[in-house]
Amino acid sequence: MRVVLFCHSLLSDWNHGNAHFLRGVVTELCARGHEVRVYEPGDAWSMRNLLAEPRAKEALDAVRFTYPRVRPLRYDPRTLHLEGAVEGADLVIVHEWCTPELVQRLGQLRAQGGRFRLLFHDTHHRSVTAPHELASYDLNPYDGVLAFGEVIRQLYVSKGWARRAWTWHEAADTRVFRPMPGTERSEDLVWIGNWGDDERTAELHEYLLKPVEALKLKATVYGVRYPESAREALAEAGISYTGWLPNHEAPEAFARAKVTVHVPRRPYVRALPGIPTIRPFEALACGIPLVSAPWWDAEGLFRPGMDFLVARTGEEMKRMLAELLADEAMRREFALRGLRTVLARHTCAHRVEELLIICRELGLETRPAQPMTQERVTA
Numbered sequence: 500m501r502v503v504l505f506c507h508s509l510l511s512d513w514n515h516g517n518a519h520f521l522r523g524v525v526t527e528l529c530a531r532g533h534e535v536r537v538y539e540p541g542d543a544w545s546m547r548n549l550l551a552e553p554r555a556k557e558a559l560d561a562v563r564f565t566y567p568r569v570r571p572l573r574y575d576p577r578t579l580h581l582e583g584a585v586e587g588a589d590l591v592i593v594h595e596w597c598t599p600e601l602v603q604r605l606g607q608l609r610a611q612g613g614r615f616r617l618l619f620h621d622t623h624h625r626s627v628t629a630p631h632e633l634a635s636y637d638l639n640p641y642d643g644v645l646a647f648g649e650v651i652r653q654l655y656v657s658k659g660w661a662r663r664a665w666t667w668h669e670a671a672d673t674r675v676f677r678p679m680p681g682t683e684r685s686e687d688l689v690w691i692g693n694w695g696d697d698e699r700t701a702e703l704h705e706y707l708l709k710p711v712e713a714l715k716l717k718a719t720v721y722g723v724r725y726p727e728s729a730r731e732a733l734a735e736a737g738i739s740y741t742g743w744l745p746n747h748e749a750p751e752a753f754a755r756a757k758v759t760v761h762v763p764r765r766p767y768v769r770a771l772p773g774i775p776t777i778r779p780f781e782a783l784a785c786g787i788p789l790v791s792a793p794w795w796d797a798e799g800l801f802r803p804g805m806d807f808l809v810a811r812t813g814e815e816m817k818r819m820l821a822e823l824l825a826d827e828a829m830r831r832e833f834a835l836r837g838l839r840t841v842l843a844r845h846t847c848a849h850r851v852e853e854l855l856i857i858c859r860e861l862g863l864e865t866r867p868a869q870p871m872t873q874e875r876v877t878a
Contacts, residue, residue: 507596518687523672523847529568532867610640624766648774671784678786682754689718689756705813714737783837
């Protein structure tokens with residue numbers, strides 16, 4: 500099968516969690532003999548921010564080494580010949596971070612007789628928090644939507660935004676995210692995540708900063724978009740803040756710590772139950788015990804209480820962290836159960852299998868394909 504993916508960026512994961520999963524999907528498809536061509540805009544804001552980091556060149560070199568099959572074509576929207584870009588494709592996937600103009604132009608190509616199947620990939624909460632934005636998209640020419648949660652899939656169908664929709668959860672790229680036995684657990688706790696747009700500020704104080712400070716843990720936080728007030732609060736809690744961490748280095752960070760936590764953003768708790776986002780998948784794939792702030796696993800992806808612990812209050816978080824840190828056997832058991840669940844159900848290989856089933860529903864032949872022509876494409 501010949502696949503074309505349009506996305507914001509796969510080279511940069513700076514404040515861009517979508518890159519994590521899509522890198523793994525592209526790698527898995529290529530490993531199975533499918534051809535995948537990826538297009539990302541040359542001026543992607545995630546890339547601009549990455550290039551401002553002190554380790555930018557080193558990080559980009561490492562991404563190319565870690566993901567040798569991920570070779571995006573960076574394009575200028577003013578010169579990209581879209582017909583050439585999709586020529587020979589069986590399947591075209593458009594991530595929802597692409598510009599509305601690109602979404603519309605691809606829909607027009609499909610409506611005008613494009614022989615490829617066209618899918619829109621939604622991995623954000625704005626279907627609930629900003630539905631007017633999605634309602635303005637014309638997805639009628641699209642063959643369907645890949646929604647990263649059942650509640651989002653139902654919205655697309657019930658509101659008539661798309662003809663068909665499938666639930667397609669994110670998952671861990673277990674080629675990269677895996678346990679690293681032999682690494683010294685030199686820290687008590689690590690948290691990898693971005694401060695964000697005040698979507699979980701109170702929750703981070705209650706479920707991360709306060710428990711760490713009360714227990715006097717040796718803890719490190721990685722991420723971006725931390726305002727000065729957040730950095731000051733971390734310092735007051737005794738937490739080391741080290742800024743941006745390239746995502747492919749996260750397994751090493753997890754390996755150095757005894758536990759981690761999951762603090763979901765408010766929209767995923769209140770309006771989008773069943774969507775854990777990418778971080779818990781990746782953490783559990785690395786074999787680290789995890790304690791989550793309140794989150795309802797409405798779709799039964801995991802076994803809360805067995806694969807990880809769930810703290811209903813900040814006090815429960817403090818107690819559970821203390822128990823885990825005091826009991827190595829308990830940590831080992833939770834780490835093993837969480838890892839087994841990911842390996843059994845939530846890898847990028849599982850998601851590619853699901854994608855191929857969807858493709859067959861759309862009438863596509865999913866055997867490996869001959870290379871596509873790249874003529875007439877200006878990127």
